[in-house]
Amino acid sequence: MIEAVRVLVLNQTYEPINVCGARRAVRMMLLGKAETIEVDGFMVRSERLNFRLPVVIRLLHYVRVPRKAEAPFSKKNVFRRDGHTCQYCGSPNELTLDHISPLSRGGRTTWENVVCCCRKCNARKGNRLPEEAEMRLLRPARKPRYYSFEWMNPRMTASPHLRWEKYLDLFGGS
Numbered sequence: 001m002i003e004a005v006r007v008l009v010l011n012q013t014y015e016p017i018n019v020c021g022a023r024r025a026v027r028m029m030l031l032g033k034a035e036t037i038e039v040d041g042f043m044v045r046s047e048r049l050n051f052r053l054p055v056v057i058r059l060l061h062y063v064r065v066p067r068k069a070e071a072p073f074s075k076k077n078v079f080r081r082d083g084h085t086c087q088y089c090g091s092p093n094e095l096t097l098d099h100i101s102p103l104s105r106g107g108r109t110t111w112e113n114v115v116c117c118c119r120k121c122n123a124r125k126g127n128r129l130p131e132e133a134e135m136r137l138l139r140p141a142r143k144p145r146y147y148s149f150e151w152m153n154p155r156m157t158a159s160p161h162l163r164w165e166k167y168l169d170l171f172g173g174s
């Protein structure tokens with residue numbers, strides 16, 4: 001079961017830099033390289049140790065993370081930024097791209113104006129602005145930082161843990 005638990009790794013500055021498996025997180029803590037920031041209900045029991053498994057850990061020493069200022073814009077990367085869910089209704093099905101401000105009305109194809117959207121919402125919105133269609137984005141469309149959470153291993157970051165949220169918000173987007 002421990003293998004299934006994913007742990008958000010924060011830099012010393014509390015910036016999220018990685019997601020790893022619980023086994024690796026525990027090893028880093030035992031080596032004195034990281035401390036527990038958030039735990040969930042999981043208990044780890046061995047003959048020597050009893051402790052609650054972390055879901056967020058923080059490195060005790062700052063790690064320099066390579067950055068690129070610009071995240072390359074592409075359909076695949078918009079899907080990645082938006083977690084492969086419709087940014088109006090949250091559906092993971094039949095996804096396409098939506099121009100928040102429609103192309104026909106001068107909207108541009110940029111990070112700030114394009115979101116992942118299901119076909120239903122796309123059809124419902126049509127040639128209108130979200131306000132006109134009485135639709136709301138789940139979160140603002142922003143240009144992601146190249147090394148922010150969206151760019152980490154998609155397998156590890158699928159369905160983020162609730163307790164990760166406040167750390168991701170801190171550094172989300174630009």
Ligand SMILES: [Zn+2]
Nearest residue numbers: 086089118121
């Ligand atoms: Zn939708």
